[in-house]
Amino acid sequence: MSAILLISILVRVLAFGAALLLIRRIRDWRLTFLAAMIGFMAVRQTWTLATRSTDWQLMYIGSLDELPGLLVSVLALMAVFFLKDLLAENRRALSDVGESEKRNSSIIDSLDETYYRTGKDGRIIVASPSARDLLGYSVEELIGYPLGDFYADPSEREVFLEALNANGGRIRDFESRLKRKDGTEIWVRTNAHFVHDDDGQISGVEGVTRDVSDRKKAEQTIEHALAEAQAANKSKSEFLANMSHELRTPLNAIIGFADVMKSEIFGPLGSNRYKSYMKDIQDSGQHLLAIINDILDLARVDSGHVELQESEIDLAELLELCRRMFTVQARNKNFEFTVQSMETPIRLLGDQRLLQQVIINLISNAVKFTPSGGSITVAAEKTEGNDLVIRIRDSGIGMSAEEMKTIFEPFRQVDSSLTRRYDGTGLGLSLSKGLTELHNGMIQFESALGEGTTVTVLLPANRVLDASPNTSSNLPLQ
Numbered sequence: 001m002s003a004i005l006l007i008s009i010l011v012r013v014l015a016f017g018a019a020l021l022l023i024r025r026i027r028d029w030r031l032t033f034l035a036a037m038i039g040f041m042a043v044r045q046t047w048t049l050a051t052r053s054t055d056w057q058l059m060y061i062g063s064l065d066e067l068p069g070l071l072v073s074v075l076a077l078m079a080v081f082f083l084k085d086l087l088a089e090n091r092r093a094l095s096d097v098g099e100s101e102k103r104n105s106s107i108i109d110s111l112d113e114t115y116y117r118t119g120k121d122g123r124i125i126v127a128s129p130s131a132r133d134l135l136g137y138s139v140e141e142l143i144g145y146p147l148g149d150f151y152a153d154p155s156e157r158e159v160f161l162e163a164l165n166a167n168g169g170r171i172r173d174f175e176s177r178l179k180r181k182d183g184t185e186i187w188v189r190t191n192a193h194f195v196h197d198d199d200g201q202i203s204g205v206e207g208v209t210r211d212v213s214d215r216k217k218a219e220q221t222i223e224h225a226l227a228e229a230q231a232a233n234k235s236k237s238e239f240l241a242n243m244s245h246e247l248r249t250p251l252n253a254i255i256g257f258a259d260v261m262k263s264e265i266f267g268p269l270g271s272n273r274y275k276s277y278m279k280d281i282q283d284s285g286q287h288l289l290a291i292i293n294d295i296l297d298l299a300r301v302d303s304g305h306v307e308l309q310e311s312e313i314d315l316a317e318l319l320e321l322c323r324r325m326f327t328v329q330a331r332n333k334n335f336e337f338t339v340q341s342m343e344t345p346i347r348l349l350g351d352q353r354l355l356q357q358v359i360i361n362l363i364s365n366a367v368k369f370t371p372s373g374g375s376i377t378v379a380a381e382k383t384e385g386n387d388l389v390i391r392i393r394d395s396g397i398g399m400s401a402e403e404m405k406t407i408f409e410p411f412r413q414v415d416s417s418l419t420r421r422y423d424g425t426g427l428g429l430s431l432s433k434g435l436t437e438l439h440n441g442m443i444q445f446e447s448a449l450g451e452g453t454t455v456t457v458l459l460p461a462n463r464v465l466d467a468s469p470n471t472s473s474n475l476p477l478q
Contacts, residue, residue: 113208117195118147120203134188134211136181147205152177152185160190164205169194175212187216237299248292255285294427297357301434306354308438312465313348313355315380315388316341322359323378329367336375337367346380346388347465354435361428362392362443362455369396369453386461393454399447407445408433439463 114135115128127142135142135150148157156176163171170193177185192207261269262278269275300306323339330337348355359378366376374395381389399407408430429443436443440460447453 113210115206115208116142116147117206118204122146122148122205125204134180134186134209135178150178152179160192164192164194169202175216186211186213188212233302237302248289248296251285251289251292255282255289258282258285291427294431298427298431298434301431301438306435306438308351308354310349310351313350313352315346315348315390318352318356318359319378319380319390322356322363325360326363326367330376333367333370334372335370338375338377340377340379342380346382348388348459349463349465350439350459354438358432358435358457359390359392361432362457365428366392366394366396366453366455370394371396374452382464386464388459388461388464390457390459391454392457393452395452398449398451398453399445400449404445404447408443 114130114133115126116124116131117126119125124142124145124147127139129139131142132138137145148154151157153176160171160174160176163174172191174190174192176188176190178188179185188209189212190207190209192205194202195204195206197203258278258281260266262275262282264275269278297306319339323337326337363376363378370376376392376394379391379393383389433443436457436459440463442458444456444458445453446456
């Protein structure tokens with residue numbers, strides 16, 4: 001029985017010691033108060049038991065009477081230890097949250113863009129300090145302010161929300177105009193997404209916004225300059241078209257009268273020199289008329305006034321017609337001119353007059369720059385993708401890499417010196433390029449000085465009538 005009494009006293013002493021230890025180590029005032037009360041109860045019970053009687057039996061019985069209270073004290077102490085650990089864990093979690101918030105705040109503060117978050121009602125609940133530079137308002141002024149009130153055009157806010165809904169709650173590079181505190185307007189670009197609560201419901205919008213006013217101004221300047229350039233080009237084309245028409249009318253009369261006088265329809269001219277002069281007048285008039293026609297055609301292509309008169313074209317017949325036109329020139333210049341036959345007939349859909357003009361211009365250019373004893377070869381074939389390839393290869397003087405960079409510029413000539421050996425206006429290639437592009441095709445050049453030139457005209461598969469409908473063109477879309 002003495003052992004039970006000793007155990008009872010020992011437990012009380014331990015309870016009191018544990019209470020003192022907790023009071024020293026626990027910083028939470030609530031747990032400190034609880035530990036003090038438990039220690040007080042342990043001291044009180046021990047004092048009561050010790051002063052109740054000197055009879056060991058009575059002390060033993062007293063210890064048994066105080067046993068339930070003692071057990072409650074021990075359980076309370078165990079609860080205090082448990083709560084101490086729980087509060088310590090909670091304190092660490094709060095510390096981690098605080099550190100995380102500090103890091104996030106530091107990241108937001110360092111952003112070049114302005115970070116913001118709105119509530120479900122569209123009012124700003126978070127904004128980064130850079131908002132002052134963007135809108136002129138402090139963060140304190142922005143909190144609680146409806147974001148929609150900043151839009152220069154209120155309808156842009158609705159467009160923004162509609163775009164968010166249409167793109168799965170996320171949008172990038174949305175451009176709009178905002179009003180600053182001083183009343184000025186700025187262009188901004190926004191990336192944003194919906195924010196959801198724990199139930200998955202939309203609770204607001206979060207995003208970053210960047211001022212793009214300078215870039216927008218530069219774009220508008222470029223667009224304005226481009227519009228002015230297009231207007232000037234249109235005016236130039238209209239002027240050339242009108243001027244060419246005004247020149248062509250009297251020129252036709254000069255050519256016609258020169259032909260009548262050369263033919264001596266109304267009687268002899270008198271001297272043979274007059275016939276020679278009339279021939280010079282007629283040849284010069286025809287040459288000038290050809291130049292005017294090229295200028296007029298180029299102006300119409302540039303202004304977009306050319307409409308294709310499409311029909312079915314036999315490519316072999318078209319190339320044979322071009323061959324006959326240059327047979328005499330080839331014989332006079334003493335070079336070989338060949339149009340290679342095709343393995344299978346090829347029929348095209350296009351404007352025959354314009355395509356014929358393209359081929360004639362390119363062959364004429366090859367004839368001009370091919371010396372006596374040289375050769376010109378024209379060949380046509382289909383690629384694996386059923387695109388049409390027409391190649392005109394000559395053994396002429398060729399071109400340098402620098403000359404090829406400007407080959408399609410109007411009035412540009414390979415030999416532009418005052419003593420040049422080759423005549424022409426430099427419009428043929430530019431015109432041929434425009435007419436080819438009207439057929440969704442392209443022209444490519446391969447050349448080297450002294451090694452001749454190869455010109456390739458490519459037309460897409462949808463221009464080849466006998467092409468399989470399932471084949472796709474390898475040419476890029478125009």
